[in-house]
Amino acid sequence: MLYFINDYSEGATPEILDKLRESNLTKQAGYGSDEFCILAKEKIKEAIKTDAEIFFVSGGTQANKIVIGSILKNYEGVIAADTGHISVHEAGAIENTGHKVFGLRSKDGKLAADDIKKFCRDFYVDVNHEHMVYPGMVYISQPTEYGTLYSKKEIEEIKSVCNEYNIPLFIDGARLAYAIGSSECDIGLEDIAKLCDVFYIGGTKCGALIGEAIVFTNKELSKHFFTNMKLFGAVLAKGRLLGIQFDTLFSNDLYKKLGKKGVDTAIKIKKALIEKGYELYIDSPTNQQFIVVDDATRERLSKDIGFGFMETLQNGKHVIRFCTSWATENEDVERLIAVL
Amino acid sequence: MLYFINDYSEGATPEILDKLRESNLTKQAGYGSDEFCILAKEKIKEAIKTDAEIFFVSGGTQANKIVIGSILKNYEGVIAADTGHISVHEAGAIENTGHKVFGLRSKDGKLAADDIKKFCRDFYVDVNHEHMVYPGMVYISQPTEYGTLYSKKEIEEIKSVCNEYNIPLFIDGARLAYAIGSSECDIGLEDIAKLCDVFYIGGTKCGALIGEAIVFTNKELSKHFFTNMKLFGAVLAKGRLLGIQFDTLFSNDLYKKLGKKGVDTAIKIKKALIEKGYELYIDSPTNQQFIVVDDATRERLSKDIGFGFMETLQNGKHVIRFCTSWATENEDVERLIAVL
Amino acid sequence: MLYFINDYSEGATPEILDKLRESNLTKQAGYGSDEFCILAKEKIKEAIKTDAEIFFVSGGTQANKIVIGSILKNYEGVIAADTGHISVHEAGAIENTGHKVFGLRSKDGKLAADDIKKFCRDFYVDVNHEHMVYPGMVYISQPTEYGTLYSKKEIEEIKSVCNEYNIPLFIDGARLAYAIGSSECDIGLEDIAKLCDVFYIGGTKCGALIGEAIVFTNKELSKHFFTNMKLFGAVLAKGRLLGIQFDTLFSNDLYKKLGKKGVDTAIKIKKALIEKGYELYIDSPTNQQFIVVDDATRERLSKDIGFGFMETLQNGKHVIRFCTSWATENEDVERLIAVL
């Protein structure tokens, strides 16, 4: 069975396992004060070419929950795409911190600056807005949950709306490697860092065993963030596990290389899909490729291929996903194309 | 510098690193549905000789937060020792879930069944108790934060009070290996499982990189626990990381062996301390040894030894801790004894 | 200036003030244990012709917050119309308890049973539903925020969906007097009580100074509700203030009479609006009447009449509201009609 179900079905890039073994008995301070965390932070700061406060946590929902839950005030909510991860697939993790998620209509998984602007403007002109949840943050994902990318211009426009309403911009980079690894991406780590207040660099789906690096370029927002992490249950006694991984990922440009590998295999699949006449559900330049198939095709493909099932459309057809990653073998891609 | 500061300053027992490498490219389902998690659960159920619902999370505070936060009702609080981890060192993680921690006076880190009983009885006889937080759970640590152990009889008595007031008993086993690895421990995994409603088996401090196994022997309490884990940000996409570790720890009796190694080295240190006339702060049969020293001694020892500083007593003397673990080398113990 | 802005711009029906004065120095037990609360509960149970657990609180948002916050489990959310009060105008009071509000598309302020059914069915067929918020309750308002009414059949259908998915139905009756006071309402208090699990009878907008009576006909859901009220800050030391009011409102059929008066004046206005060629925004059979006006009309009317502004439509016209209540004078209605 060919396996294109998701981007977290293997362990870690071998360099990480090597480093874990090599460092295994080195005695280190706990809770993220170890040498590896310190080193990893330095390397990330080099990569983003700006100063920042950096924290490592275990997973994406956790990163979203703590960042949003520690920044928003009681009376504020977070603006997100209605298809955003926090809107749908985090089991109410944000609401559990006491905050509303405003799920704005999105297109191809993306929020438009104009829609955010309209939302905020409408809020403040409403005479009853003191009886309503205040927009307190904007959350976007790069790449989005549908594999699409925001352009630099689009993020600049969103940031400009944020500035107008004095609310921070938070970018979920669970699959950030597959954004910066895409040839269609015109916004690199440096720009991301400059344009938002806080973002996270996904490790789990991009070569690590677990781990996300939360980067506050707006350092004001990171006050007492360690204690926030602790009270949300996110501090690891052996923080070294995260430090070692990000130290490795940000050495020798590995993070970007892994991302590029995931995207390259996906684009190969995309080209084959187009050539063979499959209907793309969305035009994705990253590691997730979505197509629309009928019952028969879905069944046929499922005999040899593991893929993700997303939803059944009103016309009865199905949206399915082929997902590659840093670990995808070219050989498997060839076999997939042969089956298609 | 000799390093006896804590029990989480190294990586993992080598068997775990081997298994990680060996399984690295095996494709597995996400979120804890992988083969390793399934296998690990089976092995734990064998070890505790009872049926149970088992879940793996990353750390101890997280385990405590989710278990307590998902079981208690709005109007309930949790009874704990005033020295318990949830009372002091979790930055309000429990209160953040909306619940009060009743910090009852403890002795040697332990709660007495009689004190719990008095607390509950006083609560229910108070005519105003509907205006107060209800006792909704009892939380104890085995071994305690001071290295001491509850006997089987003591836990039976506590459970009996719990039954009388119809509240569950939760045992924090962050260092459980060092309890069952101690020759003075008369209550093994089987008994623990029988006597409480839910407990967790600590991995992080007992040989794993990260990870705790939450075991519900009262399965009624575990309904929808996976979704609770998700909304608290505790579900790992690569759940295999936890499954692989617990699978390893519960193969070939490794968990108990690692615990025994940690205790044996500690007891060697304890004997030396007594012989050399040091004042024990507490009589601990497990991997943490506490002594009382004056300024001069503290300073002298700190030249060669890394140890934990706990508190300064009213008489000006200090409580310090030597902590061993599964990774402690006998050679280092000899050198420590020489310095002492 | 004629005042048709809302239904809470006066004090209380005079019978309540009389009763407050008459009882003023009678000494009573606190926190809702007074004779008046007991009496009021008996009278409400007579009116709904069924046994129930009844609690009095100060306002509607408070009632919604405590009922929802005390019934839902961590991983559950509440289904509501996207125009429902809890979806829009409670400043995140529900999310503040940790729960998501699912704002389903509504028509004329109403939820359709079929839409609720589709939502629940889609949830359970989703393979990822354990990563999502569970539907845990249905919330509807009778009358709705747009003055419309659910028929008995519609509520039966909704309840049937609730039963299918084993979730309770909660009815917000902030303006319930204006439902049962309407000639177009085919579902009285008795039926409401039978068809839902919990509802509240609005006092604040229906003749009282403040106060809502929360009625649990599904008594299982009301366990420890007093302590839930306390911890949400809703218990009044002088609970008598609420007991006296509901005792009065449920004597001599006063509640229904006050409702009828509010509706009758509104219907008089509605007829005049239609006759004079105004465009109704919605066909409301209760005390709120909504019309669509252009700029000029809005300005002209605002010279003599206080009315509510709801929103500006895409065509530039405005939705405004004339609201009557138990306190509306026929004379003012005549004058309003003259101005129209």
Place this chain on the structure above:
Amino acid sequence: MLYFINDYSEGATPEILDKLRESNLTKQAGYGSDEFCILAKEKIKEAIKTDAEIFFVSGGTQANKIVIGSILKNYEGVIAADTGHISVHEAGAIENTGHKVFGLRSKDGKLAADDIKKFCRDFYVDVNHEHMVYPGMVYISQPTEYGTLYSKKEIEEIKSVCNEYNIPLFIDGARLAYAIGSSECDIGLEDIAKLCDVFYIGGTKCGALIGEAIVFTNKELSKHFFTNMKLFGAVLAKGRLLGIQFDTLFSNDLYKKLGKKGVDTAIKIKKALIEKGYELYIDSPTNQQFIVVDDATRERLSKDIGFGFMETLQNGKHVIRFCTSWATENEDVERLIAVL
């Protein structure tokens, strides 16, 4: 039966009922924007002789919950006497907002500045304090739950510690009338206002039907407090009910007069108690008088007198409370004394 059980067993001072009747049909804006609220705020500002942001809510637990819940940050807790209302009798209302209550040992219901200082100093010298709840506010009650009073000097000292640690001081004035009505009170409303950041003026126990006036003299802390009130369910549609009452209480020095009446009757009782040889439990200069009695006395007194039962001491004797209020009749006091 003579009734000295508590200070909330009657309705309101008659001036309030008069004003309610007189204003009953006056049409007013909702949610606290009415003329009476505006007027009441002006009068309170005159009384405290300082500028402030003022908000009215329904009850004491509600006031405490919203003030504390809206000021504290995630990682902060509130320091209170272990006998403080928020520590014991609010059913976890504070913890429900996600915050820990640090119940410091108290004497006669009072916190000492030195103990607060020691607590804060110990916190910051602890190397692990980032793993602990930060002290974020000090809460005291004037008068205390045991009827005792802080002197001006004592509150100055407490405020000085607050300033040192940069945390606000919040004073619960549920019975404030009985502090300023006592001849032994050397700190009036003006001083209170100057010395703390926020306090509330109790209405419910001091002559009103319901209501507390929250006064922020540190206006920075009151930002968006209205929306905080809303999301905690505390905004009344008919805010006039609170405005009218505080307008009345702060006209003609009525608030202080009512307080004085409550204290004068209590002191009369206290003198009689001393003369007749009863053992005072505490030396209270306000409207609550506590004595220690044996079984026989308790039973004898309970035949004719309603009093509060507080607790049974270790020696088997009981602490009981005689409580007076603005409504206590001199005649009843004479009869009480006769029975004593």
